[in-house]
Amino acid sequence: MSEPQRTPFVDSLLEAAAQARLPGSGIGWLDAARRENLEAFAEGGLPDTRMEAWKYTALRALGQRRFAAADAQAATRATEVNGFALPGIDGPTLVFVNGVFRPELSRVDALPAGLSLQPLSQALQGDAEPLRFALSRHYREGGDVFARLNAALAGDGVVLHVAAGTKVEEPVRLLFVGAPADENVAWHVRHVVELGEGAELSLVEQHVATDAHQNLCTQVTDIVLRRGAKLRHVTLQDAAEGSTLVRHDSVHLDEEAHAALYVLELGGSLVRHDLHAALAGDRSRLDTRGVFALRGRQHVDTQMAIRHQALNTASESVWRGVADERSRGVFRGAIVVAEGADGSDASLSSKNLLLSGQAEIDTKPELEIYADEVKAAHGATVGQLDERSLFYLRSRGIPLAEARAMLTAAFCRAVFESLPDEGLREHINERLMAQLPSA
Numbered sequence: 001m002s003e004p005q006r007t008p009f010v011d012s013l014l015e016a017a018a019q020a021r022l023p024g025s026g027i028g029w030l031d032a033a034r035r036e037n038l039e040a041f042a043e044g045g046l047p048d049t050r051m052e053a054w055k056y057t058a059l060r061a062l063g064q065r066r067f068a069a070a071d072a073q074a075a076t077r078a079t080e081v082n083g084f085a086l087p088g089i090d091g092p093t094l095v096f097v098n099g100v101f102r103p104e105l106s107r108v109d110a111l112p113a114g115l116s117l118q119p120l121s122q123a124l125q126g127d128a129e130p131l132r133f134a135l136s137r138h139y140r141e142g143g144d145v146f147a148r149l150n151a152a153l154a155g156d157g158v159v160l161h162v163a164a165g166t167k168v169e170e171p172v173r174l175l176f177v178g179a180p181a182d183e184n185v186a187w188h189v190r191h192v193v194e195l196g197e198g199a200e201l202s203l204v205e206q207h208v209a210t211d212a213h214q215n216l217c218t219q220v221t222d223i224v225l226r227r228g229a230k231l232r233h234v235t236l237q238d239a240a241e242g243s244t245l246v247r248h249d250s251v252h253l254d255e256e257a258h259a260a261l262y263v264l265e266l267g268g269s270l271v272r273h274d275l276h277a278a279l280a281g282d283r284s285r286l287d288t289r290g291v292f293a294l295r296g297r298q299h300v301d302t303q304m305a306i307r308h309q310a311l312n313t314a315s316e317s318v319w320r321g322v323a324d325e326r327s328r329g330v331f332r333g334a335i336v337v338a339e340g341a342d343g344s345d346a347s348l349s350s351k352n353l354l355l356s357g358q359a360e361i362d363t364k365p366e367l368e369i370y371a372d373e374v375k376a377a378h379g380a381t382v383g384q385l386d387e388r389s390l391f392y393l394r395s396r397g398i399p400l401a402e403a404r405a406m407l408t409a410a411f412c413r414a415v416f417e418s419l420p421d422e423g424l425r426e427h428i429n430e431r432l433m434a435q436l437p438s439a
Contacts, residue, residue: 010045012066013149014038016186019069022155024124033136038152040138044145053143056330056362057272057301062244067186067216070155074098074187077179081105084175084208086236087423091170092117094158097177098215099187101156105175114166114199120157120190131159134192134222146246146272150218154190157219160203164196164226171202171421178209178217178240186216193221195229195257202232204424209240209267216244223250225257227281232260234424238431239267241296246272255281255310262419263302264428265292266435271300279306279313279341288317289415293435294327294359301330308336308371312343320415321352322408323359324437334366335378341371348378353385353411355404355437401437408436 017038024030046063047054071077074097081095094117095105101119108117123131139147158174176189195201207217217239225231239245245268251259265271277286292300306315321329333348352361365378385407394403412432419425 007045007063008066009063010042012068013153013186014042016067016069017153020153020155022153023121024128027124027128029132029136030128033138034152036138037148040140041145041148041152044142044148047143047145051142053303057299062270065184068181068183069185070187071098071100071181071185073181074100074179079105079177079179079210081175081177084177084206086173086204086206087427088421089171089173089204089424091172093173093175094119095175095177096156096189098179098181098185099156099189099217112168112170114163115168115172116159116161117172118159120159120192121155123159131192135190144248146218147220147248150188150190150220150248154188154220157190158193160191160193162195162199162201165198166196167200168202171204174203174205176207176217178207178213178215178243180211180213181215184214184216188218191219191221193223195225195231197226198228199226200230203234205233205235207237207239207245207267209238209243211240212242213240214242214269215240217246219247221247221249223259224252225254225259227255227257229254229257231258234262234419235264236428236431237263237265237267237271239271241267242269244268244270248274249276251275251277251286253277253279253281253284253286256283257281258285260287261289262416263288263290264431265290265300265302266431268300269298271298273302275302275304277306277315278309279315280309282311282313284310284313286315287418288315288319289418290319291321291412291415291432292329293322293412293432294329295324295435295437296327297325298327303332305334306336306346307338308341308344308346309338310341313341314345315347317348318415319350320412321350321361321363322355322412322436323352323361324355326356326358328359329361331362332364332366333378335368335376337369337371337374337376339370342373344371345375347376350380352382353408354382355408405433405436409433
């Protein structure tokens with residue numbers, strides 16, 4: 001066994017673990033899973049850039065920082081969330097402030113029939129056995145250090161279940177608010193989402209901040225779609241400029257299930273998103289659409305792995321990146337068409353714009369095929385705005401700065417054209433315009 005990497009980061013999180021009073025304590029299998037994941041975290045420490053999964057994201061600076069236990073004051077901290085409202089999204093809502101569930105800010109009364117929605121802390125007070133498969137997982141890959149940390153220390157999160165045959169008409173909204181505390185704090189949220197056979201749901205996830213802070217959030221989400229289920233999941237990430245946010249999403253699709261995932265990355269100082277999807281049932285389909293728009297010294301790293309495991313499955317992934325000033329974007333998209341997944345259709349496109357000579361974008365599409373009669377395509381580009389398009393707009397009397405902003409916004413907006421909610425689509429466009437340089 002190797003010696004633990006005793007950095008200030010690891011030491012502070014182990015100290016937080018020793019003080020933690022987590023919901024569900026006393027449930028044997030849950031205590032064991034938390035203990036084993038914490039031991040693995042302590043032993044492995046933070047990965048370095050020699051590990052392929054973290055090749056483009058250095059964690060040395062994070063390793064020298066300390067974080068206190070989850071903010072106990074978040075349960076009573078005055079928080080105004082009306083400013084984070086989304087047009088046309090006024091249905092069931094769960095709100096968390098620094099990882100703590102805030103019932104008075106949430107909206108969970110009069111849930112539609114067939115929808116079960118509650119914070120993890122409450123779910124563990126009842127029958128926890130349905131959560132056993134998800135919460136007892138041991139993360140063994142070297143790059144899964146933050147998933148281990150989350151499995152050991154998650155104090156709350158979301159448990160969402162849609163009954164078979166239920167179509168939830170209004171979108172469900174999950175709002176995660178970061179707020180300044182007396183010191184830098186770390187919180188960890190764990191989500192379990194399941195759609196029964198033939199169920200349909202639209203889910204909107206927001207990460208926002210009330211003010212500047214340098215806190216840490218880890219999030220792990222398991223999503224399971226049973227036969228014929230349909231999920232639309234929109235993630236709007238606009239965390240505080242100095243914050244660190246690490247998300248680990250797993251999506252499992254049974255026969256004829258369909259998931260459409262939309263991701264907008266705007267905030268945070270260091271952001272990492274691991275997305276793993278398994279098309280495990282015949283004729284299942286996954287569509288992913290994502291944009292990161294970065295400025296300053298932001299660093300956003302997206303690692304996507306899609307595995308086709310069944311007959312006639314399909315995936316289409318369209319991702320765009322924009323980096324300005326001294327920011328850095330990373331995108332790795334890996335698609336595997338496994339043996340026996342005949343008739344699969346997979347495509348991946350990653351296009352990126354550099355708006356500054358000091359910005360950097362690293363993109364790496366990967367494709368492995370072990371099946372027959374497969375249609376597959378992948379491609380990646382990194383470049384600058386098209387000079388011919390700029391010339392055309394300027395010849396029509398449009399100033400250079402405005403022309404650049406128009407072309408950059410159009411480059412990003414194209415990703416969200418398939419999002420059917422017009423109000424939400426317009427909100428995304430407005431946030432993009434606010435983020436992109438105007439001069």
